[in-house]
Amino acid sequence: MTAQQPDYPRGSAPARLPLHSPRCMGCGPDNPAGLRMRAFRDGDEVNADVVFDEHHVGAPGLAHGGAVAAACDDLLGFALFVAETAAVTRSLSIEYLAPVPLHETHRITARIQAQDARRLNIAATGAGPDGTVRFTAEAVFIVVSLQHFLRHGDPDGVWRLLDRLTDGNADEALRTAAELPEHPQPGTEEGGWSS
Ligand SMILES: CCCCC/C=C\C/C=C\C/C=C\C/C=C\CCCC(=O)SCCNC(=O)CCNC(=O)[C@H](O)C(C)(C)COP(=O)(O)OP(=O)(O)OC[C@H]1O[C@@H](n2cnc3c(N)ncnc32)[C@H](O)[C@@H]1OP(=O)(O)O
Known part of the structure; x- marks a missing residue:
């Protein structure tokens, strides 16, 4: 079962x-x-x-x-x-x-x-x-920021997850994430989902 x-x-x-x-x-x-x-x-x-x-x-x-x-x-x-x-x-x-x-x-x-x-x-x-x-x-x-998952995990899987979370805007979210530090501070722009 x-x-x-x-x-x-x-x-x-x-x-x-x-x-x-x-x-x-x-x-x-x-x-x-x-x-x-x-x-x-x-x-x-x-x-x-x-x-x-x-x-x-x-x-x-x-x-x-x-x-x-x-x-x-x-x-x-x-x-x-x-x-x-x-x-x-x-x-x-x-x-x-x-x-x-x-x-x-x-x-x-x-x-x-x-x-x-x-x-x-x-x-x-x-x-x-x-x-x-x-x-x-x-x-x-x-x-952590998205960089954590991109660096240590499977970037394609992260892309697919992001695409679901952003209604098809994964590319834009990842472009933004590429410019961010791996360890952002919460409560800042870098610390939120958009990172
Ligand atoms: C929910 C959906 C999310 C979607 C996000 C979008 C895309 C992401 C893609 C995929 C993710 C999808 C799903 C995952 C979500 C949930 C699944 C279930 C959860 C898991 O299955 S997840 C896997 C198991 N997990 C790991 O694989 C972590 C391995 N690990 C590391 O990657 C590092 O270890 C890291 C980064 C954690 C930290 O490393 P680091 O070097 O950045 O930081 P450091 O060690 O310096 O600690 C920083 C500050 O935390 C304090 N601190 C530390 N430990 C403490 C404790 N125990 N108690 C109290 N405070 C503590 C220190 O004292 C310091 O504090 P201060 O900053 O004030 O000095």
Whole structure:
């Protein structure tokens, strides 16, 4: 069985957020071993439902702690749409409060706690079907510019992501980014999505 996350099943009309990439382990629909999370923004919060399956086993019948951490990391990354800046995970800490059974829907909700210069503190909770919190996550993300992803990652993949985020204006966004430092200051023109 392959993880196929449900459409947004509860709550009020939140906005679906664009995926990181089609093969992203957290939110890519084209990664057969991925979590296939669909992330939504609801005010200052982001959330996604995740169902761990046979690809994510730790102890028999239970999700692997690394898979739980991956789900949290990916959703924490979606909180960057609230901060309106690009950033990467520098540290991630998970509290495993209760076992996480396979095939149950867990709602992960994340929110930015604080921002200080290039540091963003982002926290998440993961609740089982009855609303009981089974895991929590705390992370420090560090603001980077597009140059970070162009220099260290796959430039074609970055172009495709940008094209989706800018409604087909990736070339213009990348021309601008080429003139920017890799480590911009948040709150400046360089620190925002347009960088
Ligand atoms: C969400 C969509 C984004 C779309 C953006 C558009 C296009 C981008 C394209 C693709 C991206 C798509 C999706 C990605 C989004 C989410 C996926 C989930 C998240 C991840 O999966 S992401 C992968 C894992 N991640 C990494 O691959 C990072 C590897 N790493 C590095 O690349 C460097 O490590 C870096 C750049 C992080 C920093 O390096 P650096 O040299 O620039 O900075 P330095 O080390 O000096 O630290 C700077 C300041 O942070 C303070 N600081 C450091 N650590 C701290 C801590 N733990 N607590 C408190 N403060 C801390 C220092 O004290 C200093 O503070 P100060 O400036 O005040 O001195």
